[in-house]
Amino acid sequence: MSDVREVFKAQALPSWKRAVLKVGSSLLAGSDKLPSEDGLDPRYAAVLARFIIESRAQGREIVLVSSGAVAAGRRRIESTNSGPIQRQALAALGQATLVTFWQRLTGIPAAQVLLSHDDMLNRRRYLNARNTLRELLRVGALPIVNENDTVAIDKLRLGDNDNIGAAVASLVDADMLMIATDIGGLYTAHPKYEPAAQPILKLDRITDEVLAAASGDPGELGTGGMLTKLEAASKASRAGIPTVLFCGRDADVIRALTDGRLHGTLVTPESDPLTARKQWLRHAPSCGSLVVDSGASNAVQRRGASLLPGGVVRVDGEFRRGDVVEVVGESRHGPALARGLAQYGSADMRRIVRRHSNEIESVLGFSFGESVIHRDDLVLLNPEENA
Numbered sequence: 001m002s003d004v005r006e007v008f009k010a011q012a013l014p015s016w017k018r019a020v021l022k023v024g025s026s027l028l029a030g031s032d033k034l035p036s037e038d039g040l041d042p043r044y045a046a047v048l049a050r051f052i053i054e055s056r057a058q059g060r061e062i063v064l065v066s067s068g069a070v071a072a073g074r075r076r077i078e079s080t081n082s083g084p085i086q087r088q089a090l091a092a093l094g095q096a097t098l099v100t101f102w103q104r105l106t107g108i109p110a111a112q113v114l115l116s117h118d119d120m121l122n123r124r125r126y127l128n129a130r131n132t133l134r135e136l137l138r139v140g141a142l143p144i145v146n147e148n149d150t151v152a153i154d155k156l157r158l159g160d161n162d163n164i165g166a167a168v169a170s171l172v173d174a175d176m177l178m179i180a181t182d183i184g185g186l187y188t189a190h191p192k193y194e195p196a197a198q199p200i201l202k203l204d205r206i207t208d209e210v211l212a213a214a215s216g217d218p219g220e221l222g223t224g225g226m227l228t229k230l231e232a233a234s235k236a237s238r239a240g241i242p243t244v245l246f247c248g249r250d251a252d253v254i255r256a257l258t259d260g261r262l263h264g265t266l267v268t269p270e271s272d273p274l275t276a277r278k279q280w281l282r283h284a285p286s287c288g289s290l291v292v293d294s295g296a297s298n299a300v301q302r303r304g305a306s307l308l309p310g311g312v313v314r315v316d317g318e319f320r321r322g323d324v325v326e327v328v329g330e331s332r333h334g335p336a337l338a339r340g341l342a343q344y345g346s347a348d349m350r351r352i353v354r355r356h357s358n359e360i361e362s363v364l365g366f367s368f369g370e371s372v373i374h375r376d377d378l379v380l381l382n383p384e385e386n387a
């Protein structure tokens, strides 16, 4: 048995249907002599590609968050300086290579998705990214996300795909965040400097003590070390998503994952995803309201349906696509029935109220889908329904 599997003894991998798999530079551009011309090392990636293929054959979905653009770019031009601007340029030079690399290894149509942290904070862009990623999964593509390094620069440290991974996991309603790295999992201290460091198989809470143990010291090629992985796990946990950290250099560890066994660190979620999302929607500030007829309020409350424009009688307030709005019954003078994310801004919404969904495109000249609030983005406020 490999060392990693001996140190990180097997435990059950929580069941999952849709995961975000984050692969770091340390795996794709190992410090050994690189065997490939494009600067990306297929040795470990090939095993991860097989994992992706087999998971999909089991009916699961994967969004890949892959680093490695800087390493691939470095192979294309001579760049002596490695400041932030040079790294940004290298990332731009290497990004196409990175996507082609994964496509070649998996044989799955690869879709490049570049995101920045700002995209996650802007509700409209967040929703657009969410719709695109959902559609990519629906058509069977392999979305490959990387930070949009051209525009993203934070405190002079470029790139943090661990945190992007956590954000994407929430974005696509994933039920697992998988972080493949070059070490077996999390230890009580950096094992390079502390030989007595012990493996941590399961973490129910990411305390300050745990964060302190994961010093920011990254490997030779990584950017954030364990600290950014724990930050990511903590965000995922708050969104109700478990995180697993495992060694992507060990083929047996990856094969075990396919069979539902984890050799690595499991960070358990604080609550279930639905609760986390409902909590957020319940408390986010609302920007307006949609007044609905009794048919629509019934459909939403009793059948858990999406809200369609035909059931909306009036739009109050000014809001943009992606903002939180309240759903209010026309016959009731009381609290809102539900809250959700508006699929259309208030101006567009006013033009399609009372219309059939198949008229949206002809009225607006475009369509973001048949509903004005998708049921996945809707939380009922009736206490019995939300219990």
Ligand SMILES: Nc1ncnc2c1ncn2[C@@H]1O[C@H](COP(=O)(O)OP(=O)(O)O)[C@@H](O)[C@H]1O
Pocket (backbone or CB within 6 Å): 023, 024, 025, 026, 027, 180, 181, 182, 183, 185, 186, 187, 188, 189, 190, 191, 192, 213, 214, 215, 216, 217, 218, 219, 220, 221, 222, 223, 224, 225, 226, 227
């Ligand atoms: N407590 C810890 N347990 C495990 N690894 C740690 C710890 N503290 C720091 N590290 C370092 O974090 C590295 C992984 O992070 P990083 O190099 O950024 O990987 P990646 O490129 O996969 O994102 C490990 O190889 C190790 O050197």
Ligand SMILES: N[C@@H](CCC(=O)OP(=O)(O)O)C(=O)O
Pocket (backbone or CB within 6 Å): 023, 024, 025, 026, 066, 067, 068, 069, 070, 071, 091, 146, 147, 149, 158, 159, 160, 161, 162, 221, 222, 223, 224, 225
């Ligand atoms: N966006 C950069 C990598 C950023 C990053 O987070 O790297 P890593 O810590 O290796 O996951 C790239 O593609 O090279």
